Amino acid sequence: MWWVMGVLAVAAVLSAYLAWTAHRVERVHVRAASAGRALDAHLLRRAAAAAVVAENTDFVELYAAARLALDAEPDEREAAENDLTRQLRTVRLTGADPASRTLVATSRRVVLARQVHTDLVRDALTARRRPLVRLLRMARHYERPRYFEIVEPDLPEPLTVTPRPAPEPPVPVST
Known part of the structure; x- marks a missing residue:
């Protein structure tokens, strides 16, 4: 009778391990697919921000690369994103306008999402x-x-923002 209990215990442990392994496989695949969708969304945002910057600066090559990245089919996506990254390397962003700040921020998010x-x-x-x-x-x-093999973009240094001075305390009025 004790061997029946032993066999049941081994079967229970083995089935628990198999269930845990199957759940782990499912979980990592779901997380990888979710990360792929997040990376895709960040790449689309970067391409849209690059198109806006290109329109503001009349940089035709950057605009064309951004449109190609936005319109690329899934099998052409890596090449289009690499071309956009190469075009972004040729542009010097000053950080003065909101469009270039958005482009820098989205490029940083792309790097993180890819990682x-x-x-x-x-x-x-x-x-x-x-x-x-x-x-x-x-x-x-x-x-x-x-x-997803893309070239790491060269990001400009963080944009510096000068803080506003603290307001002066009100001067008491004597009457």
Whole structure:
């Protein structure tokens, strides 16, 4: 009778481990897909901000690269974003106008979103390579995540903002 309890205990532990592993595989794939969508949104914002800056400065090449990045198909997206990054490197932003500040901010968000996406794709691919996951085909329901290879943009130094002086305290009026 004790061996039946032992077999049930081993089966319970094994099923709990398999459920945990399957949930982990699902979770990292969902997070990688979510990070991919966030990166895509930040890239679209950067391209739109670049188009606005290009319109304000009459820089035709930058505008064309921004439009190509906005209109690119998924398989052409990396090349279009790399071209936009190269065009952005040729533009010197002063930070005087709100459009250039928006472009700098969105470029910084792209760098961060790409880093997060890369980390999550690496985690998902690592989970897929585990022998138990491959043996039981736990990742078959999820699309294989892909890295998004783009050139890191050269970001200008943080824009300096001079603080306003503190207001003078009111002078008491004597009567």
